[in-house]
Amino acid sequence: GKSLLALQLAVATACGSDWIGHHPQQGPCLYLSAEDDSDELHRRFDAVVAEQGRTLADLSNLIVRSLAGEDALLAVADSRQSTLRGTPLLNEVDQAIGDYGTTLLVLDTLADFHSGQENDRAVARQFIGILRGLALRHGCTVLLLAHPSLTGLATGTGLSGSTAWNNSVRSRLFFERITEDGYEPDPDLRRLTTKKANYGKT
Secondary structure: OHHHHHHHHHHHHHHOOOEOOEOOOOOOEEEEEOOOOHHHHHHHHHHHHHHOOOOHHHOOOEEEEEOOOOOOOOEEEEOOOOEEEEOHHHHHHHHHHHHHOOOEEEEEOHHHHEOOOOOOHHHHHHHHHHHHHHHHHHOOEEEEEOOOOHHHHHHOOOOOOOOHHHHOOOEEEEEEEOOEOOEOOOOOOEEEEEEEEOOOOO
């Protein structure tokens, strides 16, 4: 459900509407999905705006691009220098954020945009640093979606790979099903938990 929740946030940001009881800052939104094709994204956005009593014509502030089936890497490892090197796609995204005045950039998902080892602390920090650079240069929020590991699911931490993924970001949320002793009372119910918030209340 994380992609659908992010789609709802993108619509709320673009339209200045409510998102799960909150009002995100209104402004242009850029949504990049490497998981869903254009038809699936269109179907989902259509359902989201219909639920809000809007139409797709209301999404003039939203740019959606499907990278499903394409090379979606934003950075690749440079073996000679043991660092990550930005790709042409990263340059294209950087340019688009500036041209569009983007308030929110959504990247769905980490596994598609990052080529390095998930357990490599240095690489994880470098990749988050690249995304932080986008945020700082353009004054926008970058939301990176990621799958938790089986351990992260079992423990409820939502973690996967190196602890640097958690330590390097300023905020981390975990979206999960709700079970009680292995039983799921309501299959449609989800819980969104704050796991880290450097600029918010504990």
